[in-house]
Amino acid sequence: MIITKQKALEDILKACRDAKSVFIFGCGDCATLCRTGGEKEIEEMTQILHKRGVAVTGTATPHSTCHELDVQRIIRLNKEALATADAVLVLACGAGVQAVGDSVKKPVVSGCDSLFIGNSKRQMHFYEKCSVCGDCVLNETAGLCPETRCPKGMLNGPCGGAIKGKCEVDTSNPCVWIEIYERMRAQGRLEELRRFTGPKDRKAARKPHRLENE
Amino acid sequence: MGKYKDKLEKGFAITVEIAPPKGADATLPLEVAKKIRDRVAGVNVTDNQRAMMHMSALAFSHLLLDVGAEPILQMCCRDRNRIAMQSDMLGAWALGIENLCIMTGDYPTLGDNPQAKPVFDLDASQLIRVADQFSKGVALNGKPIKSFKEFYVGAVFNPFYDPLDLEIMKAEKKIDAGARFFQTQPFFDVASVDSFLAAVKHLNVKFLVGVTPLKSEKMIDFLNHNVLTTPIPEEAARRIITASNPEAEGLKMAAEFVNAVRDKVNGVHIMTVGQMESLPLLLDMIDEGHKA
Numbered sequence: 001m002i003i004t005k006q007k008a009l010e011d012i013l014k015a016c017r018d019a020k021s022v023f024i025f026g027c028g029d030c031a032t033l034c035r036t037g038g039e040k041e042i043e044e045m046t047q048i049l050h051k052r053g054v055a056v057t058g059t060a061t062p063h064s065t066c067h068e069l070d071v072q073r074i075i076r077l078n079k080e081a082l083a084t085a086d087a088v089l090v091l092a093c094g095a096g097v098q099a100v101g102d103s104v105k106k107p108v109v110s111g112c113d114s115l116f117i118g119n120s121k122r123q124m125h126f127y128e129k130c131s132v133c134g135d136c137v138l139n140e141t142a143g144l145c146p147e148t149r150c151p152k153g154m155l156n157g158p159c160g161g162a163i164k165g166k167c168e169v170d171t172s173n174p175c176v177w178i179e180i181y182e183r184m185r186a187q188g189r190l191e192e193l194r195r196f197t198g199p200k201d202r203k204a205a206r207k208p209h210r211l212e213n214e
Numbered sequence: 215m216g217k218y219k220d221k222l223e224k225g226f227a228i229t230v231e232i233a234p235p236k237g238a239d240a241t242l243p244l245e246v247a248k249k250i251r252d253r254v255a256g257v258n259v260t261d262n263q264r265a266m267m268h269m270s271a272l273a274f275s276h277l278l279l280d281v282g283a284e285p286i287l288q289m290c291c292r293d294r295n296r297i298a299m300q301s302d303m304l305g306a307w308a309l310g311i312e313n314l315c316i317m318t319g320d321y322p323t324l325g326d327n328p329q330a331k332p333v334f335d336l337d338a339s340q341l342i343r344v345a346d347q348f349s350k351g352v353a354l355n356g357k358p359i360k361s362f363k364e365f366y367v368g369a370v371f372n373p374f375y376d377p378l379d380l381e382i383m384k385a386e387k388k389i390d391a392g393a394r395f396f397q398t399q400p401f402f403d404v405a406s407v408d409s410f411l412a413a414v415k416h417l418n419v420k421f422l423v424g425v426t427p428l429k430s431e432k433m434i435d436f437l438n439h440n441v442l443t444t445p446i447p448e449e450a451a452r453r454i455i456t457a458s459n460p461e462a463e464g465l466k467m468a469a470e471f472v473n474a475v476r477d478k479v480n481g482v483h484i485m486t487v488g489q490m491e492s493l494p495l496l497l498d499m500i501d502e503g504h505k506a
Binding site (some may be wrong): 065107152153154155156157158159160161162163164165168169177178182190193194196198199200202 | 224292296318319320321323324332334336337338339343354356370371374375376377380381382383384386387390392432443
Protein backbone atom coordinates (compact mmCIF):
# COMPACT_ATOMS: atom_id res chain seq x y z
CA MET A 1 0.00 0.00 0.00
CA ILE A 2 0.95 3.68 -0.27
CA ILE A 3 2.20 4.89 3.08
CA THR A 4 1.25 8.46 3.97
CA LYS A 5 1.62 10.83 6.85
CA GLN A 6 -0.50 13.87 7.48
CA LYS A 7 1.12 17.23 6.86
CA ALA A 8 1.45 19.60 9.80
CA LEU A 9 -1.86 21.32 10.48
CA GLU A 10 -0.36 24.78 9.94
CA ASP A 11 0.88 23.69 6.51
CA ILE A 12 -2.59 22.38 5.61
CA LEU A 13 -4.20 25.64 6.73
CA LYS A 14 -1.63 27.64 4.79
CA ALA A 15 -2.39 25.61 1.66
CA CYS A 16 -6.13 26.25 2.19
CA ARG A 17 -5.30 29.98 1.81
CA ASP A 18 -8.41 32.07 2.47
CA ALA A 19 -10.92 29.22 2.19
CA LYS A 20 -13.78 29.68 4.63
CA SER A 21 -15.22 26.28 3.79
CA VAL A 22 -13.84 22.99 2.53
CA PHE A 23 -15.08 19.60 1.40
CA ILE A 24 -12.89 16.71 2.67
CA PHE A 25 -12.01 13.59 0.74
CA GLY A 26 -10.37 10.66 2.50
CA CYS A 27 -9.54 7.21 1.21
CA GLY A 28 -11.02 3.91 2.36
CA ASP A 29 -7.91 2.01 1.38
CA CYS A 30 -4.28 2.89 2.18
CA ALA A 31 -4.89 6.18 4.02
CA THR A 32 -7.40 4.42 6.27
CA LEU A 33 -4.83 1.78 7.20
CA CYS A 34 -2.22 4.52 7.74
CA ARG A 35 -4.74 6.43 9.87
CA THR A 36 -4.17 9.55 7.81
CA GLY A 37 -7.39 9.74 5.78
CA GLY A 38 -9.94 7.27 7.13
CA GLU A 39 -13.36 8.22 8.42
CA LYS A 40 -12.00 8.78 11.93
CA GLU A 41 -9.28 11.14 10.73
CA ILE A 42 -11.78 13.02 8.54
CA GLU A 43 -13.97 13.52 11.60
CA GLU A 44 -10.98 14.76 13.63
CA MET A 45 -9.96 17.13 10.83
CA THR A 46 -13.55 18.42 10.63
CA GLN A 47 -13.47 19.32 14.34
CA ILE A 48 -10.06 20.98 14.08
CA LEU A 49 -11.02 23.05 11.04
CA HIS A 50 -14.26 24.08 12.72
CA LYS A 51 -12.26 25.42 15.69
CA ARG A 52 -10.05 27.35 13.27
CA GLY A 53 -13.06 28.95 11.60
CA VAL A 54 -13.19 26.79 8.49
CA ALA A 55 -16.55 25.15 7.79
CA VAL A 56 -16.72 21.63 6.38
CA THR A 57 -19.49 21.40 3.78
CA GLY A 58 -19.29 17.64 3.37
CA THR A 59 -16.99 14.60 3.41
CA ALA A 60 -16.49 11.46 1.36
CA THR A 61 -14.38 8.33 1.69
CA PRO A 62 -14.19 6.51 -1.66
CA HIS A 63 -13.24 2.85 -1.48
CA SER A 64 -9.96 3.79 -3.21
CA THR A 65 -9.40 7.46 -4.01
CA CYS A 66 -7.00 6.57 -6.83
CA HIS A 67 -9.94 4.99 -8.69
CA GLU A 68 -10.77 7.95 -10.91
CA LEU A 69 -14.17 6.84 -12.22
CA ASP A 70 -15.37 6.13 -8.69
CA VAL A 71 -14.10 9.52 -7.54
CA GLN A 72 -16.01 11.18 -10.41
CA ARG A 73 -19.14 9.33 -9.36
CA ILE A 74 -18.74 10.52 -5.75
CA ILE A 75 -18.13 14.08 -6.92
CA ARG A 76 -21.46 13.93 -8.82
CA LEU A 77 -23.23 12.55 -5.73
CA ASN A 78 -21.84 15.39 -3.58
CA LYS A 79 -22.43 18.13 -6.13
CA GLU A 80 -24.23 20.50 -3.77
CA ALA A 81 -21.85 20.17 -0.80
CA LEU A 82 -18.93 20.65 -3.17
CA ALA A 83 -20.55 23.72 -4.77
CA THR A 84 -20.55 25.55 -1.45
CA ALA A 85 -16.91 24.70 -0.58
CA ASP A 86 -14.10 27.15 -1.38
CA ALA A 87 -11.57 24.30 -1.58
CA VAL A 88 -11.33 20.51 -1.44
CA LEU A 89 -9.01 18.98 1.13
CA VAL A 90 -7.80 15.46 0.28
CA LEU A 91 -6.47 13.22 3.03
CA ALA A 92 -4.93 10.54 0.82
CA CYS A 93 -1.77 9.85 -1.15
CA GLY A 94 -0.63 12.02 -4.06
CA ALA A 95 -2.47 9.77 -6.50
CA GLY A 96 -5.72 10.36 -4.62
CA VAL A 97 -5.15 14.11 -4.49
CA GLN A 98 -4.71 14.20 -8.26
CA ALA A 99 -7.70 11.95 -8.93
CA VAL A 100 -9.84 14.46 -7.06
CA GLY A 101 -8.07 17.53 -8.43
CA ASP A 102 -8.48 16.38 -12.03
CA SER A 103 -12.26 16.13 -11.68
CA VAL A 104 -13.40 18.71 -9.16
CA LYS A 105 -13.45 22.27 -10.42
CA LYS A 106 -12.13 23.75 -7.17
CA PRO A 107 -8.71 24.38 -5.66
CA VAL A 108 -7.47 21.07 -4.26
CA VAL A 109 -5.40 20.89 -1.05
CA SER A 110 -3.15 17.93 -0.31
CA GLY A 111 -3.31 17.01 3.38
CA CYS A 112 -0.70 14.23 3.34
CA ASP A 113 2.83 13.48 2.22
CA SER A 114 3.21 10.18 0.36
CA LEU A 115 6.22 8.30 1.68
CA PHE A 116 6.65 4.89 0.06
CA ILE A 117 5.03 1.63 -0.95
CA GLY A 118 5.01 -0.28 2.29
CA ASN A 119 4.37 -3.67 3.78
CA SER A 120 2.77 -3.68 7.21
CA LYS A 121 3.89 -6.10 9.88
CA ARG A 122 1.54 -4.91 12.58
CA GLN A 123 -0.72 -1.92 12.95
CA MET A 124 0.96 1.35 12.00
CA HIS A 125 4.37 -0.25 11.37
CA PHE A 126 5.30 0.00 7.70
CA TYR A 127 8.39 -1.16 5.83
CA GLU A 128 9.54 -0.40 2.29
CA LYS A 129 10.44 -3.54 0.38
CA CYS A 130 9.65 -2.69 -3.25
CA SER A 131 10.38 0.57 -5.05
CA VAL A 132 8.59 -0.33 -8.30
CA CYS A 133 11.75 0.08 -10.39
CA GLY A 134 10.34 -1.79 -13.40
CA ASP A 135 13.40 -4.05 -13.72
CA CYS A 136 12.92 -6.65 -10.97
CA VAL A 137 15.92 -8.61 -9.67
CA LEU A 138 14.09 -10.62 -6.98
CA ASN A 139 14.63 -13.89 -8.87
CA GLU A 140 18.39 -13.35 -8.61
CA THR A 141 18.48 -12.25 -4.96
CA ALA A 142 16.49 -14.93 -3.13
CA GLY A 143 13.40 -12.73 -3.04
CA LEU A 144 15.00 -9.83 -1.12
CA CYS A 145 15.24 -6.53 -3.03
CA PRO A 146 18.67 -4.83 -2.85
CA GLU A 147 17.44 -2.00 -5.08
CA THR A 148 15.06 -0.98 -2.28
CA ARG A 149 16.49 -2.40 0.93
CA CYS A 150 20.08 -1.29 0.28
CA PRO A 151 20.33 2.54 0.27
CA LYS A 152 22.99 2.30 -2.44
CA GLY A 153 21.04 -0.20 -4.53
CA MET A 154 24.04 -2.54 -4.73
CA LEU A 155 23.43 -5.36 -7.22
CA ASN A 156 26.63 -7.40 -6.94
CA GLY A 157 27.13 -7.77 -3.22
CA PRO A 158 27.36 -5.53 -0.17
CA CYS A 159 29.11 -2.15 -0.08
CA GLY A 160 31.36 -3.52 2.66
CA GLY A 161 30.39 -1.01 5.32
CA ALA A 162 27.99 -3.08 7.44
CA ILE A 163 28.74 -3.21 11.15
CA LYS A 164 27.59 -6.32 13.03
CA GLY A 165 25.18 -7.09 10.21
CA LYS A 166 23.63 -3.62 10.28
CA CYS A 167 23.54 -1.08 7.45
CA GLU A 168 26.11 1.70 7.79
CA VAL A 169 23.61 4.25 6.50
CA ASP A 170 20.97 3.41 9.14
CA THR A 171 22.15 1.02 11.81
CA SER A 172 18.57 0.18 12.77
CA ASN A 173 18.28 -1.70 9.46
CA PRO A 174 19.92 -5.03 8.64
CA CYS A 175 22.30 -5.14 5.66
CA VAL A 176 20.08 -6.75 3.02
CA TRP A 177 23.11 -8.31 1.32
CA ILE A 178 23.92 -10.24 4.47
CA GLU A 179 20.26 -11.34 4.55
CA ILE A 180 20.48 -12.40 0.90
CA TYR A 181 23.70 -14.29 1.64
CA GLU A 182 22.19 -16.05 4.66
CA ARG A 183 19.02 -17.01 2.79
CA MET A 184 20.97 -18.24 -0.25
CA ARG A 185 23.21 -20.28 2.04
CA ALA A 186 20.26 -21.79 3.88
CA GLN A 187 18.71 -22.75 0.54
CA GLY A 188 21.99 -24.16 -0.83
CA ARG A 189 22.11 -21.50 -3.55
CA LEU A 190 25.34 -19.66 -2.75
CA GLU A 191 26.75 -20.39 -6.22
CA GLU A 192 24.03 -18.16 -7.66
CA LEU A 193 25.54 -15.21 -5.81
CA ARG A 194 28.65 -15.44 -7.97
CA ARG A 195 26.68 -14.36 -11.03
CA PHE A 196 27.49 -10.86 -12.25
CA THR A 197 24.47 -8.59 -12.45
CA GLY A 198 24.73 -5.90 -15.12
CA PRO A 199 23.52 -2.31 -14.88
CA LYS A 200 19.81 -1.82 -14.34
CA ASP A 201 17.59 -0.63 -17.16
CA ARG A 202 16.65 2.76 -15.72
CA LYS A 203 14.43 3.62 -18.67
CA ALA A 204 11.97 1.16 -17.16
CA ALA A 205 11.59 3.78 -14.41
CA ARG A 206 10.89 6.68 -16.80
CA LYS A 207 8.08 8.86 -15.52
CA PRO A 208 5.20 9.22 -15.88
CA HIS A 209 4.48 5.53 -16.19
CA ARG A 210 1.50 4.32 -18.21
CA LEU A 211 0.03 0.88 -18.76
CA GLU A 212 -3.01 0.59 -21.00
CA ASN A 213 -3.96 -3.05 -21.42
CA GLU A 214 -6.59 -3.92 -23.99
CA MET B 215 53.04 1.34 -18.33
CA GLY B 216 52.83 3.76 -15.41
CA LYS B 217 55.15 3.81 -12.47
CA TYR B 218 52.40 2.68 -10.13
CA LYS B 219 51.46 -0.41 -12.14
CA ASP B 220 55.12 -1.28 -12.66
CA LYS B 221 55.96 -1.08 -8.95
CA LEU B 222 52.85 -2.95 -7.88
CA GLU B 223 53.23 -5.73 -10.44
CA LYS B 224 56.96 -6.18 -10.03
CA GLY B 225 57.85 -5.23 -6.51
CA PHE B 226 56.49 -3.32 -3.55
CA ALA B 227 54.42 -0.20 -4.00
CA ILE B 228 53.80 2.54 -1.50
CA THR B 229 50.86 4.77 -2.31
CA VAL B 230 49.52 7.68 -0.33
CA GLU B 231 46.15 9.33 -0.21
CA ILE B 232 45.92 13.06 -0.79
CA ALA B 233 42.50 14.67 -0.70
CA PRO B 234 41.68 17.54 -3.07
CA PRO B 235 41.13 20.81 -1.21
CA LYS B 236 37.81 22.32 -0.19
CA GLY B 237 38.58 25.44 -2.18
CA ALA B 238 40.11 26.67 -5.42
CA ASP B 239 43.65 26.89 -4.07
CA ALA B 240 45.45 23.53 -4.21
CA THR B 241 48.87 24.89 -3.20
CA LEU B 242 49.12 23.03 0.12
CA PRO B 243 48.35 19.48 -1.07
CA LEU B 244 50.46 20.05 -4.18
CA GLU B 245 53.41 21.11 -2.00
CA VAL B 246 53.08 17.80 -0.14
CA ALA B 247 52.81 15.96 -3.46
CA LYS B 248 56.03 17.58 -4.71
CA LYS B 249 57.88 16.43 -1.60
CA ILE B 250 56.80 12.81 -1.91
CA ARG B 251 56.28 12.29 -5.67
CA ASP B 252 59.60 10.48 -6.19
CA ARG B 253 59.24 8.40 -3.07
CA VAL B 254 55.86 6.80 -3.74
CA ALA B 255 54.45 4.75 -6.59
CA GLY B 256 51.30 6.79 -6.83
CA VAL B 257 49.03 9.31 -5.16
CA ASN B 258 45.45 8.28 -4.52
CA VAL B 259 43.02 11.12 -5.14
CA THR B 260 39.83 10.82 -3.14
CA ASP B 261 36.46 11.46 -4.77
CA ASN B 262 34.46 13.62 -2.35
CA GLN B 263 35.35 11.19 0.41
CA ARG B 264 32.86 10.50 3.20
CA ALA B 265 30.31 12.30 1.00
CA MET B 266 31.94 15.65 1.78
CA MET B 267 32.26 18.20 -1.02
CA HIS B 268 35.84 18.75 -2.25
CA MET B 269 37.48 19.88 -5.49
CA SER B 270 36.87 17.47 -8.39
CA ALA B 271 39.20 14.47 -8.12
CA LEU B 272 39.71 14.59 -11.90
CA ALA B 273 40.82 18.23 -11.80
CA PHE B 274 43.13 17.61 -8.84
CA SER B 275 44.63 14.53 -10.54
CA HIS B 276 45.50 16.78 -13.47
CA LEU B 277 47.23 19.22 -11.11
CA LEU B 278 49.19 16.29 -9.63
CA LEU B 279 50.41 15.28 -13.08
CA ASP B 280 51.55 18.87 -13.61
CA VAL B 281 53.83 18.59 -10.55
CA GLY B 282 55.17 15.20 -11.60
CA ALA B 283 53.16 12.90 -9.31
CA GLU B 284 51.30 9.87 -10.66
CA PRO B 285 47.63 9.97 -9.71
CA ILE B 286 45.38 7.02 -8.92
CA LEU B 287 42.00 8.55 -9.57
CA GLN B 288 39.25 7.36 -7.25
CA MET B 289 35.81 7.18 -8.83
CA CYS B 290 32.80 6.56 -6.65
CA CYS B 291 29.29 5.78 -7.85
CA ARG B 292 27.39 8.15 -5.58
CA ASP B 293 27.33 11.37 -7.57
CA ARG B 294 27.30 10.56 -11.29
CA ASN B 295 25.27 8.39 -13.63
CA ARG B 296 26.75 6.12 -16.32
CA ILE B 297 26.93 8.94 -18.87
CA ALA B 298 28.93 11.20 -16.54
CA MET B 299 31.19 8.35 -15.38
CA GLN B 300 32.13 7.37 -18.91
CA SER B 301 32.58 11.01 -19.83
CA ASP B 302 35.02 11.44 -16.92
CA MET B 303 36.91 8.33 -18.04
CA LEU B 304 37.40 9.87 -21.48
CA GLY B 305 38.52 13.06 -19.75
CA ALA B 306 40.95 11.08 -17.60
CA TRP B 307 42.51 9.57 -20.71
CA ALA B 308 42.85 12.96 -22.34
CA LEU B 309 44.62 14.30 -19.24
CA GLY B 310 47.01 11.34 -19.06
CA ILE B 311 45.51 9.60 -16.02
CA GLU B 312 46.11 5.85 -16.21
CA ASN B 313 45.04 4.46 -12.84
CA LEU B 314 41.51 4.18 -11.48
CA CYS B 315 40.41 3.02 -8.07
CA ILE B 316 36.68 2.33 -8.16
CA MET B 317 34.33 2.17 -5.19
CA THR B 318 30.65 2.61 -4.39
CA GLY B 319 31.05 5.62 -2.13
CA ASP B 320 29.54 6.73 1.15
CA TYR B 321 25.86 7.63 1.30
CA PRO B 322 25.03 11.38 1.12
CA THR B 323 23.22 11.47 4.47
CA LEU B 324 26.58 10.68 6.14
CA GLY B 325 28.24 13.73 4.54
CA ASP B 326 28.01 17.51 4.43
CA ASN B 327 25.16 17.72 1.89
CA PRO B 328 22.71 15.24 3.40
CA GLN B 329 19.83 16.47 1.21
CA ALA B 330 21.68 15.52 -2.01
CA LYS B 331 20.18 13.06 -4.49
CA PRO B 332 22.09 9.77 -4.29
CA VAL B 333 22.81 8.52 -7.81
CA PHE B 334 24.29 4.99 -7.59
CA ASP B 335 23.26 4.33 -11.20
CA LEU B 336 26.03 1.70 -11.37
CA ASP B 337 27.57 -0.21 -8.49
CA ALA B 338 31.33 -0.56 -8.09
CA SER B 339 31.48 -4.00 -9.75
CA GLN B 340 29.61 -2.69 -12.77
CA LEU B 341 31.79 0.43 -13.04
CA ILE B 342 34.93 -1.73 -12.89
CA ARG B 343 33.59 -3.68 -15.86
CA VAL B 344 32.91 -0.43 -17.72
CA ALA B 345 36.51 0.70 -17.13
CA ASP B 346 37.78 -2.69 -18.28
CA GLN B 347 35.69 -2.54 -21.47
CA PHE B 348 36.90 1.02 -22.05
CA SER B 349 40.46 -0.30 -21.99
CA LYS B 350 39.45 -2.59 -24.86
CA GLY B 351 37.82 0.25 -26.78
CA VAL B 352 34.18 -0.54 -26.03
CA ALA B 353 31.71 1.76 -24.29
CA LEU B 354 28.97 0.54 -21.93
CA ASN B 355 26.40 0.60 -24.75
CA GLY B 356 28.61 -1.78 -26.76
CA LYS B 357 29.67 0.86 -29.27
CA PRO B 358 33.35 1.26 -30.15
CA ILE B 359 35.36 4.16 -28.74
CA LYS B 360 37.27 5.84 -31.56
CA SER B 361 40.54 6.29 -29.73
CA PHE B 362 41.32 4.59 -26.49
CA LYS B 363 44.05 3.79 -23.99
CA GLU B 364 44.32 1.35 -21.15
CA PHE B 365 43.33 1.97 -17.55
CA TYR B 366 44.95 0.15 -14.66
CA VAL B 367 41.85 -0.56 -12.61
CA GLY B 368 41.53 -1.39 -8.95
CA ALA B 369 38.97 -1.45 -6.17
CA VAL B 370 38.67 -1.53 -2.39
CA PHE B 371 38.35 -4.44 0.01
CA ASN B 372 37.26 -4.54 3.65
CA PRO B 373 39.26 -7.32 5.34
CA PHE B 374 37.24 -6.87 8.53
CA TYR B 375 33.87 -7.51 6.87
CA ASP B 376 31.68 -10.07 8.55
CA PRO B 377 30.87 -12.46 6.87
CA LEU B 378 34.23 -12.31 5.09
CA ASP B 379 33.12 -15.01 2.62
CA LEU B 380 30.61 -12.57 1.19
CA GLU B 381 33.25 -9.83 0.78
CA ILE B 382 35.49 -12.37 -0.94
CA MET B 383 32.69 -13.43 -3.30
CA LYS B 384 32.22 -9.80 -4.25
CA ALA B 385 35.99 -9.38 -4.73
CA GLU B 386 35.99 -12.38 -7.07
CA LYS B 387 33.31 -10.69 -9.15
CA LYS B 388 35.36 -7.49 -9.23
CA ILE B 389 38.43 -9.41 -10.37
CA ASP B 390 36.39 -11.07 -13.13
CA ALA B 391 35.12 -7.60 -14.06
CA GLY B 392 38.69 -6.29 -14.44
CA ALA B 393 40.07 -5.24 -11.04
CA ARG B 394 43.84 -5.73 -10.90
CA PHE B 395 44.50 -4.38 -7.40
CA PHE B 396 42.69 -3.89 -4.13
CA GLN B 397 43.32 -1.29 -1.48
CA THR B 398 42.15 -2.38 1.95
CA GLN B 399 40.84 -0.67 5.04
CA PRO B 400 43.67 0.14 7.47
CA PHE B 401 45.29 -2.58 9.56
CA PHE B 402 46.80 -1.88 12.98
CA ASP B 403 48.49 -5.20 13.65
CA VAL B 404 50.45 -7.73 11.61
CA ALA B 405 48.58 -10.81 12.88
CA SER B 406 45.37 -9.54 11.23
CA VAL B 407 47.27 -9.10 7.95
CA ASP B 408 48.44 -12.71 8.16
CA SER B 409 44.96 -14.12 8.68
CA PHE B 410 43.57 -11.87 5.95
CA LEU B 411 46.23 -13.00 3.47
CA ALA B 412 45.46 -16.62 4.25
CA ALA B 413 41.79 -16.01 3.43
CA VAL B 414 42.49 -14.33 0.09
CA LYS B 415 45.52 -16.26 -1.12
CA HIS B 416 43.51 -17.82 -3.97
CA LEU B 417 42.74 -14.41 -5.47
CA ASN B 418 44.87 -13.46 -8.47
CA VAL B 419 45.14 -9.77 -7.70
CA LYS B 420 47.55 -7.33 -6.06
CA PHE B 421 46.82 -6.22 -2.52
CA LEU B 422 47.85 -2.92 -1.00
CA VAL B 423 47.07 -3.06 2.68
CA GLY B 424 45.83 0.10 4.32
CA VAL B 425 47.96 2.04 6.80
CA THR B 426 46.67 4.92 8.91
CA PRO B 427 49.00 6.59 11.41
CA LEU B 428 47.12 7.20 14.64
CA LYS B 429 47.74 10.47 16.43
CA SER B 430 45.43 10.73 19.43
CA GLU B 431 42.79 9.03 21.52
CA LYS B 432 40.25 11.37 19.91
CA MET B 433 41.23 10.10 16.47
CA ILE B 434 40.90 6.48 17.62
CA ASP B 435 37.37 7.25 18.82
CA PHE B 436 36.56 8.99 15.54
CA LEU B 437 37.82 6.08 13.42
CA ASN B 438 36.09 3.49 15.60
CA HIS B 439 32.77 5.30 15.36
CA ASN B 440 32.81 6.74 11.85
CA VAL B 441 35.14 4.86 9.54
CA LEU B 442 36.08 1.35 10.67
CA THR B 443 33.79 -1.66 10.87
CA THR B 444 36.03 -3.31 13.50
CA PRO B 445 37.58 -1.33 16.37
CA ILE B 446 41.32 -0.60 16.48
CA PRO B 447 43.09 -3.37 18.45
CA GLU B 448 43.64 -2.60 22.13
CA GLU B 449 47.42 -2.85 21.95
CA ALA B 450 47.65 -0.21 19.22
CA ALA B 451 45.21 2.05 21.07
CA ARG B 452 47.17 1.59 24.31
CA ARG B 453 50.45 2.64 22.69
CA ILE B 454 48.88 5.89 21.49
CA ILE B 455 47.02 6.67 24.71
CA THR B 456 50.07 6.11 26.93
CA ALA B 457 52.62 7.81 24.66
CA SER B 458 54.20 11.10 25.75
CA ASN B 459 54.04 12.22 22.11
CA PRO B 460 51.12 10.30 20.56
CA GLU B 461 51.62 11.78 17.10
CA ALA B 462 55.26 10.66 16.92
CA GLU B 463 54.31 7.27 18.34
CA GLY B 464 51.62 6.87 15.68
CA LEU B 465 54.09 7.56 12.88
CA LYS B 466 56.58 5.15 14.47
CA MET B 467 53.90 2.44 14.66
CA ALA B 468 52.89 3.01 11.03
CA ALA B 469 56.53 2.79 9.85
CA GLU B 470 57.08 -0.38 11.89
CA PHE B 471 53.92 -1.86 10.41
CA VAL B 472 54.94 -1.10 6.81
CA ASN B 473 58.32 -2.76 7.27
CA ALA B 474 56.76 -5.75 9.02
CA VAL B 475 54.40 -6.46 6.11
CA ARG B 476 56.73 -5.40 3.27
CA ASP B 477 57.57 -8.98 2.31
CA LYS B 478 54.04 -10.27 2.70
CA VAL B 479 52.00 -7.95 0.49
CA ASN B 480 52.30 -6.18 -2.87
CA GLY B 481 52.08 -2.75 -1.40
CA VAL B 482 50.77 -0.44 1.27
CA HIS B 483 48.30 2.35 0.91
CA ILE B 484 48.83 5.15 3.41
CA MET B 485 45.75 7.10 4.42
CA THR B 486 46.60 9.91 6.76
CA VAL B 487 43.50 11.34 8.32
CA GLY B 488 44.09 15.08 8.58
CA GLN B 489 47.89 14.86 8.82
CA MET B 490 48.98 14.98 5.20
CA GLU B 491 51.98 17.18 6.14
CA SER B 492 53.47 14.25 8.10
CA LEU B 493 53.86 12.13 4.96
CA PRO B 494 57.52 13.08 4.17
CA LEU B 495 58.53 12.30 7.76
CA LEU B 496 56.64 9.00 7.72
CA LEU B 497 58.37 8.01 4.47
CA ASP B 498 61.74 8.86 6.09
CA MET B 499 60.88 6.65 9.05
CA ILE B 500 59.83 3.80 6.75
CA ASP B 501 63.13 4.09 4.84
CA GLU B 502 65.17 4.16 8.03
CA GLY B 503 63.38 1.11 9.39
CA HIS B 504 63.86 -0.73 6.11
CA LYS B 505 67.61 -0.04 6.00
CA ALA B 506 68.09 -1.02 9.64
